[in-house]
Amino acid sequence: AAAIETMSDVEKQQQEAKSRKDRPTGSMHVGDTDFDMNDPAWDMDATWGEVFQHCCVHSAQEWAQIFFGICLVAFFLYFFLVGLDFLGTGAKVMSSCAAGALFGDDTNPVAGLMVGILATVLLQSSSTTTSLVVSLVGADTVSVRQGIYMIMGANIGTSVTNTIVAMGHLGDGDQLERAFAGATVHDMFNFMSVAILLPLEAASGYLFHLTKACVKGFTSKEGEKWEGPIKRWVEPIGKHVIIENKDVSKAVAKGASCDDYYPIVCEDMDNPTADTCEIALIKCDSDKGCPAFFDPKADQHDEVLSGVVVFILGIAILFVCLFALVKVLQKMLLGTSTRIVYKATNVNGYVAILIGAALTMLVQSSSITTSTLTPLVGMGVLRLEQMFPITLGANIGTTLTAILAALLSDANAMQVALAHLFFNITGIVIWYPVPFMRNIPLHAARQLGKGTRIWKGFPIVYIIFMFIIVPLIFLGISSMFTQDSKGLTVLGSCLVVGLFFFLCWLAYYCQYKGGKQKCYDNMVRRQNRREVMETLPEDMQWLKEKIQQLSEHTGLPEEEPAAKAEEDKQNSDNTNEDEEHVEEGTA
Numbered sequence: 313a314a315a316i317e318t319m320s321d322v323e324k325q326q327q328e329a330k331s332r333k334d335r336p337t338g339s340m341h342v343g344d345t346d347f348d349m350n351d352p353a354w355d356m357d358a359t360w361g362e363v364f365q366h367c368c369v370h371s372a373q374e375w376a377q378i379f380f381g382i383c384l385v386a387f388f389l390y391f392f393l394v395g396l397d398f399l400g401t402g403a404k405v406m407s408s409c410a411a412g413a414l415f416g417d418d419t420n421p422v423a424g425l426m427v428g429i430l431a432t433v434l435l436q437s438s439s440t441t442t443s444l445v446v447s448l449v450g451a452d453t454v455s456v457r458q459g460i461y462m463i464m465g466a467n468i469g470t471s472v473t474n475t476i477v478a479m480g481h482l483g484d485g486d487q488l489e490r491a492f493a494g495a496t497v498h499d500m501f502n503f504m505s506v507a508i509l510l511p512l513e514a515a516s517g518y519l520f521h522l523t524k525a526c527v528k529g530f531t532s533k534e535g536e537k538w539e540g541p542i543k544r545w546v547e548p549i550g551k552h553v554i555i556e557n558k559d560v561s562k563a564v565a566k567g568a569s570c571d572d573y574y575p576i577v578c579e580d581m582d583n584p585t586a587d588t589c590e591i592a593l594i595k596c597d598s599d600k601g602c603p604a605f606f607d608p609k610a611d612q613h614d615e616v617l618s619g620v621v622v623f624i625l626g627i628a629i630l631f632v633c634l635f636a637l638v639k640v641l642q643k644m645l646l647g648t649s650t651r652i653v654y655k656a657t658n659v660n661g662y663v664a665i666l667i668g669a670a671l672t673m674l675v676q677s678s679s680i681t682t683s684t685l686t687p688l689v690g691m692g693v694l695r696l697e698q699m700f701p702i703t704l705g706a707n708i709g710t711t712l713t714a715i716l717a718a719l720l721s722d723a724n725a726m727q728v729a730l731a732h733l734f735f736n737i738t739g740i741v742i743w744y745p746v747p748f749m750r751n752i753p754l755h756a757a758r759q760l761g762k763g764t765r766i767w768k769g770f771p772i773v774y775i776i777f778m779f780i781i782v783p784l785i786f787l788g789i790s791s792m793f794t795q796d797s798k799g800l801t802v803l804g805s806c807l808v809v810g811l812f813f814f815l816c817w818l819a820y821y822c823q824y825k826g827g828k829q830k831c832y833d834n835m836v837r838r839q840n841r842r843e844v845m846e847t848l849p850e851d852m853q854w855l856k857e858k859i860q861q862l863s864e865h866t867g868l869p870e871e872e873p874a875a876k877a878e879e880d881k882q883n884s885d886n887t888n889e890d891e892e893h894v895e896e897g898t899a
Contacts, residue, residue, distance in 0.1 A: 381644045385637065389684070390546070392633035396680055397550045398626030399473070400436045404556040405593050405619030407434035409612075411441075412564025415448060415462070420794060421514045424458045425506065426787035428465020433779050435561070438470030439677055442714040442732055444561055449728045450721030453566050459728040460519050463714075464506050464735060465783075467707065471498040472779045473679040474686045476627070479771050480634035481690045485764070487638070491690030492771055493761030494699045498682055499778070500753035500760075501703065505739030519738075523730040530723045554605040554622050557595040570612055578608045594618060638687050661701040661744070668705020678710035700754060704744060707736040767835035768842070 411434040414427045432441045445462045448454040454462070478495040481487040513519050564570060573592035578584045586596035589608060593615040596602035605618040659667070672681045682703055688694040711733040718729035743749050763770040789811070792804030821827040844851075 378644070381640060384640045385644075388633045388636045388640065391629060392637060392684070393546045393680060394549050395626045395629030395633055396473070396677075396683060397546050398553070398622050398629060400440075400626075400679075401550055401554055401556050402619045402621070402623030402626055403434060403436035404440065404558070404561075405554060406616045406623060407619070408556065408558075408561040408593055409564055409570040411435050412444075412561035415444070415454060415565035420790050421461045421510060422786055423790040423794065424461030425465040425468075425510060426783040426790065428462035428467075429469040429779065429783045430465075430787065431462070432466045432469025433472050433783075436473060437677065437679065438466040438710055439713040440558070441466040441469070442711075442729070443717045444558075444565065446714050446717045446721060446725045446729050447562055448565055450718070450725035451566065452724075456524075456724050456727050456731075457517070457520055460513060460731045460735075461510070463728060463732045464510060464513075467732070467735065468499070468502045468506060469779065470678055470710070471495070471502055471682070472775060474498060474682040475771065475775055477630060477634065477683040477686050478690065480631045480687070481638075482768055482771075484690075485768070487690040487692075488764045488768065488771075489761040490692060490696070491686050492764045493696055493757045494689030494694070495682070495686050496760045496774075497696060497700050497753055497757035498703045498706075500756040501700075501707075501739065501743060504743060504753055504756075505735070508742060509735060509738060519731045519734055520727075522734055523727040526730055527723045527727045530726050548600075551597050551600050552603055554603050554618060555595050555597055556619075557591055557593055560593055574611055576608050576610065581608050584608045634687055638691060641688075641691060641693070659698065661697075664698060664701035665705040665708070665740070665744075668702035669709040670705075671702075672706040672709025673712045676710075676713055678706040681706040681709070696754060696757065700750070701744065704736075704740050707739075708733065711736060763835070766832065767839045769838065770835065 411431045414431050428441060428445075431444070432438050435441055442463055445454065445459045445466070449456055449459040474495040475492070478488070478491040481491045509519070560570065560573065563572075570593075573590075576590060576592055578589040580588060584596060584602050584606065586598040586602070589596060589602075592610075593612070594603065594606050594610075596606055605615075605622065607614065610618075668681060672678050675681060685694060685699060685702060689696065689699050711729065714729040714732050715726070718726040743753060760770075760774065763774075789804055789807050792800040792807075795801075818827070822831070
């Protein structure tokens with residue numbers, strides 16, 4: 313009995329301790345004040361027996377709490393996915409015309425890459441972009457070679473969604489650093505893979521010739537598009553709110569105009585249906601009818617505005633559900649030893665790649681896979697080294713959508729779809745098997761995560777600069793070489809040379825002239841200014857209280873300076889009035 317009592321006391325002491333320094337074993341637990349994934353205590357090994365005991369040995373009350381927690385997690389996770397669906401659908405509605413206008417065959421490799429990035433950022437879905445490219449290649453609107461470059465760009469653009477999700481941790485510096493690193497490891501892999509494979513493809517046609525050999529004798533199949541179970545669960549809510557017309561971007565890419573779809577014509581304007589209306593950006597469903605945002609009297613501006621509203625609504629739902637998910641999971645994992653968490657999540661990297669691929673094939677979206685796991689990285693439950701292979705698997709799994717779309721098209725479309733698959737496989741072969749190469753994207757992601765620690769505005773600047781400004785600059789310069797104008801070609805050449813020398817000077821300035829330190833100091837000043845402004849009211853109140861205490865202690869007058877000045881002014885005014893009355897009486 314004494315042993316049992318002693319053991320319970322030890323367990324109680326372990327549970328109440330808030331730091332590994334307070335525990336006899338020195339173990340680190342989730343929720344500790346000094347929680348640090350880089351601490352050696354994280355790697356203290358546990359046995360599977362300990363994992364089983366912590367996971368499955370509970371009292372009836374604890375099982376009830378766990379069941380309630382799982383239900384809450386499932387609830388918020390479902391609406392988190394609904395928010396992602398709103399985000400993507402709203403982006404497609406408000407950007408279909410602009411995204412479709414980007415596509416064309418009179419582009420060079422760099423322009424094709426930038427078109428893929430911008431189209432995916434606008435549509436918020438690499439699956440949509442790749443399927444669109446596949447259909448355009450199948451219709452001979454875009455060549456196979458240009459389609460391959462656009463697919464590479466779509467691979468980069470898809471990572472913007474989970475980077476946006478990482479910003480949901482802005483309220484906690486530690487979580488933001490880990491979440492942003494977990495999100496941008498996807499970016500770093502894609503950027504680095506493109507940096508190697510784009511010049512290789514332009515010089516040798518590696519992917520073009522490899523995929524051409526694979527599609528010999530290919531014939532299209534007839535069938536229906538496969539829809540994953542997650543989409544079937546999530547889309548019913550989305551279809552009652554807004555449904556995008558995916559044919560608009562394809563038609564615009566083939567030379568049509570969005571103006572051709574307006575005004576909307578319905579046989580019965582008071583009772584519109586999918587069969588009786590000529591739809592535009594927002595369409596009706598033959599089974600569920602017209603969504604809430606469909607208006608047969610709307611013009612293009614109205615429907616784009618509807619897309620913007622749904623996009624903002626999706627971001628709001630995302631952040632609310634993300635906050636709730638993190639809080640619930642923290643409550644469920646609070647006090648759990650990191651030894652247990654490490655053992656439970658320590659999956660072989662290649663198995664993690666397969667898991668990521670399987671999950672993404674199931675949900676038909678790499679954005680859903682990575683965006684759902686990003687909060688776990690932010691909480692410290694999933695380490696960056698485990699997130700990386702799952703992300704690589706998600707990149708492979710997302711190629712299934714384009715391959716399924718290509719099955720209904722011709723050999724050229726299948727060639728582009730397979731190029732997407734082999735691009736990701738080649739990138740994995742380059743960056744994952746060798747530990748030294750694997751550490752390059754991991755180190756880059758960690759450095760970006762540390763940038764959020766210096767300045768919380770860094771994620772916003774990163775997204776705008778890397779996914780909008782840089783692609784627009786390169787797209788603008790590269791388009792000058794496709795206009796059949798000597799003047800524009802010369803101007804483009806001068807801009808390329810000028811940009812090259814500017815980048816060389818920037819590297820020299822950052823490395824040898826203190827540019828890196830100046831940038832660091834500037835971000836620190838911005839963050840300090842922001843923190844000072846946030847705490848200014850409390851600081852002023854504290855200062856006034858201290859002055860009051862000092863006045864009471866020293867016997868100084870209690871009037872505040874402002875009140876004293878006001879009183880002096882009032883006394884002065886009264887004196888002047890009295891003098892005027894005296895002068896009037898004398899007169």
